[in-house]
Amino acid sequence: xxxxxxxxxxxxxxxxxxxxxxxxxxxxxxxxxxxxxxxxxxxxxxxxxxxxxxxxxxxxxxxxxxxxxxxxxxxxxxxxxxxxxxxxxxxxxxxxxxxxxxxxxxxxxxxxxxxxxxxxxxxxxxxxxxxxxxxxxxxxxxxxxxxxxxxxxxxxxxxxxxxxxxxxxxxxxxxxxxxxxxxxxxxxxxxxxxxxxxxxxxxxxxxxxxxxxxxxxxxxxxxxxxxxxxxxxxxxxxxxxxxxxxxxxxxxxxxxxxxxxxxxxxxxxxxxxxxxxxxxxxxxxxxxxxxxxxxxxxxxxxxxxxxxxxxxxxxxxxxxxxxxxxxxxxxxxxxxxxxxxxxxxxxxxxxxxxxxxxxxxxxxxxxxxxxxxxxxxxxxxxxxxxxxxxxxxxxxxxxxxxxxxxxxxxxxxx
Amino acid sequence: xxxxxxxxxxxxxxxxxxxxxxxxxxxxxxxxxxxxxxxxxxxxxxxxxxxxxxxxxxxxxxxxxxxxxxxxxxxxxxxxxxxxxxxxxxxxxxxxxxxxxxxxxxxxxxxxxxxxxxxxxxxxxxxxxxxxxxxxxxxxxxxxxxxxxxxxxxxxxxxxxxxxxxxxxxxxxxxxxxxxxxxxxxxxxxxxxxxxxxxxxxxxxxxxxxxxxxxxxxxxxxxxxxxxxxxxxxxxxxxxxxxxxxxxxxxxxxxxxxxxxxxxxxxxxxxxxxxxxxxxxxxxxxxxxxxxxxxxxxxxxxxxxxxxxxxxxxxxxxxxxxxxxxxxxxxxxxxxxxxxxxxxxxxxxxxxxxxxxxxxxxxxxxxxxxxxxxxxxxxxxxxxxxxxxxxxxxxxxxxxxxxxxxxxxxxxxx
Numbered sequence: 078x079x080x081x082x083x084x085x086x087x088x089x090x091x092x093x094x095x096x097x098x099x100x101x102x103x104x105x106x107x108x109x110x111x112x113x114x115x116x117x118x119x120x121x122x123x124x125x126x127x128x129x130x131x132x133x134x135x136x137x138x139x140x141x142x143x144x145x146x147x148x149x150x151x152x153x154x155x156x157x158x159x160x161x162x163x164x165x166x167x168x169x170x171x172x173x174x175x176x177x178x179x180x181x182x183x184x185x186x187x188x189x190x191x192x193x194x195x196x197x198x199x200x201x202x203x204x205x206x207x208x209x210x211x212x213x214x215x216x217x218x219x220x221x222x223x224x225x226x227x228x229x230x231x232x233x234x235x236x237x238x239x240x241x242x243x244x245x246x247x248x249x250x251x252x253x254x255x256x257x258x259x260x261x262x263x264x265x266x267x268x269x270x271x272x273x274x275x276x277x278x279x280x281x282x283x284x285x286x287x288x289x290x291x292x293x294x295x296x297x298x299x300x301x302x303x304x305x306x307x308x309x310x311x312x313x314x315x316x317x318x319x320x321x322x323x324x325x326x327x328x329x330x331x332x333x334x335x336x337x338x339x340x341x342x343x344x345x346x347x348x349x350x351x352x353x354x355x356x357x358x359x360x361x362x363x364x365x366x367x368x369x370x371x372x373x374x375x376x377x378x379x380x381x382x383x384x385x386x387x388x389x390x391x392x393x394x395x396x397x398x399x400x401x402x403x404x405x406x407x408x409x410x411x412x413x414x415x416x417x418x419x420x421x422x423x424x425x426x427x428x429x430x431x432x433x434x435x436x437x438x439x440x441x442x443x444x445x446x447x448x449x450x451x452x453x454x455x456x457x458x459x460x461x462x463x464x465x466x467x468x469x470x471x472x473x474x475x476x477x478x479x480x481x482x483x484x485x486x487x488x489x490x491x
Numbered sequence: 492x493x494x495x496x497x498x499x500x501x502x503x504x505x506x507x508x509x510x511x512x513x514x515x516x517x518x519x520x521x522x523x524x525x526x527x528x529x530x531x532x533x534x535x536x537x538x539x540x541x542x543x544x545x546x547x548x549x550x551x552x553x554x555x556x557x558x559x560x561x562x563x564x565x566x567x568x569x570x571x572x573x574x575x576x577x578x579x580x581x582x583x584x585x586x587x588x589x590x591x592x593x594x595x596x597x598x599x600x601x602x603x604x605x606x607x608x609x610x611x612x613x614x615x616x617x618x619x620x621x622x623x624x625x626x627x628x629x630x631x632x633x634x635x636x637x638x639x640x641x642x643x644x645x646x647x648x649x650x651x652x653x654x655x656x657x658x659x660x661x662x663x664x665x666x667x668x669x670x671x672x673x674x675x676x677x678x679x680x681x682x683x684x685x686x687x688x689x690x691x692x693x694x695x696x697x698x699x700x701x702x703x704x705x706x707x708x709x710x711x712x713x714x715x716x717x718x719x720x721x722x723x724x725x726x727x728x729x730x731x732x733x734x735x736x737x738x739x740x741x742x743x744x745x746x747x748x749x750x751x752x753x754x755x756x757x758x759x760x761x762x763x764x765x766x767x768x769x770x771x772x773x774x775x776x777x778x779x780x781x782x783x784x785x786x787x788x789x790x791x792x793x794x795x796x797x798x799x800x801x802x803x804x805x806x807x808x809x810x811x812x813x814x815x816x817x818x819x820x821x822x823x824x825x826x827x828x829x830x831x832x833x834x835x836x837x838x839x840x841x842x843x844x845x846x847x848x849x850x851x852x853x854x855x856x857x858x859x860x861x862x863x864x865x866x867x868x869x870x871x872x873x874x875x876x877x878x879x880x881x882x883x884x885x886x887x888x889x890x891x892x893x894x895x896x897x898x899x900x901x902x903x904x905x
Contacts, residue, residue: 139828139836171824173837173853206821207854311807316828393725393807393892397900407620410585414553414730422553423587439587440621478807480897486811487893 087360087368087456087476088244093232096249096262099283101125101325103226106237109218111211112166112204117237119215121222122281123191124159128325130199131294133301135318141170142177143200144317146184153196155290160187161199161281161321162215163238165266168277169202169210170316179212186216190223201319203266203277204240231283235264238279241485242266242361248353252346254339257330259286261346263322265354267361280305280320280354285328286343292335296344297322304351307473309390310362311482322347359474364481367399368457374470375463381418382471385462388416389473396478399458404449406434413462424465429453501774501782501870501890502658507649510663510676512642513697515539515739519639520651523632525625526580526618531651533629535636536695537605538573542739544613545708547715549732555584556591557614558731560598567610569704574601575613575695575735576629577652579680582691583616583624584730593626600630604637615733617680617691618654645697649678652693655899656680656775662767666760668753671744673700675760677736679768681775692772694719694734696764699742700757706749710758711736718765721887723804724776725896736761773888778895781813782871788884789877795832796885799876802830803887810892813872818863820848827876838879843867 102124106117124130132151134144162183169176180200188195202210235245246265251258263282286293297320305320326332333343360368371390376382389395392412398405406427413420423438430452433441452458516538520531538544546565548558576597583590594614602609616624649659660679665672677696700707711734719734740746747757774782785804790796803809806826812819820841827834837852844866847855866872 135828137825137828138830138832138834139824139839171821171836171849171852171854173851175853206824207849313806313808313822313825313829316825392727393896394727394900397897400897401901403901407585408727410553410620411551411727411730414549414551415727416552418552420552422585425553435585435621437587438585439589440585477901478897479901480894482807483811483814483892483894483897486808487815487817487891 084243085361085365087365093235093245094247094249096231096247097251097260098228099260099262099325100285100327101128102283102323103228104230104234105222105225105227106230106233107218107222109164109214111164111214117233118165119218119222120163120234120237121226122161122234123226124323125325125327126158127155128159128323129155129288129290129293130159130321130323131290131297132319132321133298135315137316139171139316141168141202141317142180143169143202144319146180147199147319147321150196150199151294152290153194157197158191158193159197159323160191160193161323162187163201163279164215165238165240166204167202167208167210168204168206168317170206172207172209175209179210182212183215186219190219199321201279201317203238203279203317231262231264238264238266240266244361246354246357246361248350248357250346250350252342254330254333254343257328259284259328259330259343261350263350263354265358267358277315277317278305278358282322282350284322284324285326286324287326287328287330287332288324292333293322293324295335296347300344300348300351304348304355308355308359309387309473309475310359356474359476362476363485364479365476366479367477369399369475369477370459371473371475372459372461373464374461375465375467376469377419377467379469379471382469384416384418385413385420385464386471386473388412389460389462390475393478396475399453400477400479402450402453404429404434404446404453409460409462410435419466420464421466426463426465428461430459498657499775499779501779507646507659508661508663510645510661511665511674513674513676513739514699514741515542516697516737517640517642518644518648519636519641520644520647521632521636523578523628525578525628531647532579533632533636534577534648534651535640536575536648537640538737539739539741540572541569542573542737543569543702543704543707544573544735544737545704545711546733546735547712549729551730553585553730555582555616555731556594557583557616558733560594561613561733561735564610564613565708566704567608571611572605572607573611573737574605574607575737576601577615577693578629579652579654580618581616581622581624582618582620582731584620586621586623589623593624596626597629600633604633613735615693615731617652617693617731645676645678652678652680654680658775660768660771660775662764662771664760664764666756668744668747668757671742673698673742673744673757675764677764677768679772681772691729691731692719694768696736698736698738699740700738701740701742701744701746702738706747707736707738709749710761714758714762714765718762718769722769722773723801723887723889724773770888773890776890777899778893779890780893781891783813783889783891784873785887785889786873786875787878788875789879789881790883791833791881793883793885796883798830798832799827799834799878800885800887802826803874803876804889807892810889813867814891814893816864816867818843818848818860818867823874823876824849833880834878835880840877840879842875844869844873
């Protein structure tokens with residue numbers, strides 16, 4: 078039986094990384110008692126004047142008030158400063174009109190204390206749903222948070238936003254723009270959960286790049302599609318998922334202009350941070366014991382490649398087979414078949430790692446069950462499926478489906 | 492830990508029902524040693540001359556040769572007799588060109604022995620995939636099967652087609668057409684599974700009704716949409732799912748003509764048999780301890796109602812909450828949100844049984860967690876979601892997601 082108190086076996090060996098300080102951003106955390114006792118549960122990030130903010134959000138039609146509020150504020154005038162305030166312990170989701178009021182109260186309090194426009198205050202809430210958020214405990218903490226703001230406190234921020242995460246998550250990159258270094262540091266939380274919480278994913282990335290809001294938004298949207306939109310733990314979608322990227326413009330580098338080599342270099346660096354954070358979220362998936370990369374090649378269209386990858390990565394039968402270290406390629410064939418994508422059974426090839434398992438619609442003549450079983454003992458499993466129909470491809474990441482998942486989500490009562 | 496040897500706790504208390512004999516159909520079973528030892532694994536049903544056969548099949552793009560073969564034969568000339576031959580132990584799926592050959596060999600042998608056209612022999616195979624089907628063992632059994640054909644042996648047939656089912660499944664109905672009785676008897680298998688098998692669902696229904704093949708096909712397709720296409724155990728789809736309905740025309744009743752009151756009465760009876768068999772499949776779902784009915788009302792369109800019902804019924808978080816007897820309505824909200832259907836958070840209402848849990852985008856003021864928790868202890872759970880947007884509705888059936896599911900699918904190696 079999985080022990081859900083312990084750290085995920087897939088957590089990075091080195092612990093939380095040393096993230097570069099980003100000029101123009103300071104962090105503070107506080108134990109406001111939103112729900113938890115004896116741990117920090119509010120984090121404030123203050124951004125210097127001129128910072129631009131881009132974001133991507135859950136597509137859920139029942140998304141929370143904080144998400145709707147962030148979406149409305151993305152394009153607001155960036156002349157003044159800005160702030161991000163996040164609480165854990167209560168998601169303020171499905172709390173009716175009251176939810177909207179809580180978001181406003183918190184935004185107003187941050188606005189007043191930091192002397193910034195209210196439409197420059199971005200909030201997120203994660204934790205229990207359907208219960209009123211005790212926003213007074215948060216607004217009462219703002220001045221304490223303001224007094225504690227510190228450029229070096231990003232690791233504290235990563236801890237304050239955790240709910241049932243078993244480790245805090247950070248990633249960084251540096252990229253040369255002209256002769257100057259641009260830095261990117263990001264933190265994330267997700268996706269352990271205990272009833273009745275949902276596996277909300279929250280991601281905050283900071284950079285000192287100079288870039289316009291529309292240009293940043295375009296890069297963030299593209300990078301989301303191949304990182305956070307390519308991971309799945311259990312196919313369920315939170316009502317509160319939020320990713321914000323703030324660019325302070327404080328680096329000495331020139332402004333990043335779309336469609337230039339500099340933009341491409343920055344995009345690659347941003348993408349690497351987002352990819353690493355998204356993988357950390359999967360590695361903290363409920364009950365996960367294997368990190369699984371699902372590669373699909375040879376699809377007719379990009380949409381088909383994504384459908385097949387998603388079908389394999391979300392299949393309970395594929396995921397339980399991986400948990401059982403069973404090289405069960407038949408379940409991969411099944412998942413291809415049910416995906417709705419164009420596929421020809423007799424053109425399919427399937428590899429587990431470098432082991433060619435199936436080709437031409439049947440098991441490969443060179444395949445040995447021993448080779449397959451040995452490969453499945455790895456902690457990082459790559460399943461590649463070639464559809465043999467075209468050039469389109471997609472890669473998704475997931476984890477296995479174990480007794481630990483059931484224990485976390487079925488055995489614990491609210 | 493679930494004991495997968497035991498019979499599902501949701502199995503009907505009375506055991507296999509007493510099914511009426513259908514004039515014009517005889518059954519035989521045999522232990523051919525396809526894979527299993529010491530149990531029957533082949534069943535033959537012979538149908539009298541003039542019998543018409545309708546069917547519905549998996550939509551998988553990697554479906555098995557037997558499925559493709561049945562689809563091709565549905566419209567064949569019904570003047571002569573017909574036969575259905577099913578083996579368990581090996582699905583003959585993903586076996587390349589060899590799979591096609593095995594289907595032909597079996598069809599030819601049945602055709603020769605029973606003196607019927609080859610295009611009137613319908614076959615199904617269920618069991619391990621990717622391994623060559625030992626068709627010689629089946630063809631060698633045909634004459635023994637022929638010698639044993641018996642109108643009363645349908646319960647033996649229901650046992651011979653089982654793989655990892657924990658109980659055999661049957662259902663029947665009778666309907667008056669004019670002054671004469673028309674009878675319907677059906678059997679099904681699914682959907683327990685042990686690696687590396689897939690949860691193939693096979694259904695065979697027999698009636699003495701007189702009806703044309705196109706008229707029967709139209710009724711079967713419609714009834715499938717609201718029965719077998721509305722159940723889910725784990726969202727995975729077999730490459731071999733097959734439902735065949737054979738009408739012998741041997742009853743004394745007049746022919747059933749489309750769009751008449753008689754056709755409506757027959758449709759209702761057929762629908763009831765299909766619904767009951769589909770529920771029995773869910774009740775034998777891997778690790779199932781609860782039978783769950785997901786009702787969606789108030790949707791804008793039929794497609795939206797189906798999307799929401801499917802999203803709730805397939806959500807691992809909803810299904811683990813039910814396993815934990817947790818009235819976790821937040822996860823239902825989540826599943827509505829991710830479904831892709833039009834929904835307004837603040838118009839949603841959710842009931843567990845008769846307990847109104849949530850309304851107007853928040854928990855109901857009258858809801859008590861105790862009432863919810865007490866309801867969740869039932870074996871048959873009804874979750875109703877009203878979207879408050881229109882008149883469209885859909886009902887789906889599923890089971891909970893338990894440690895038993897993981898045990899069956901992850902802990903057992905091939």
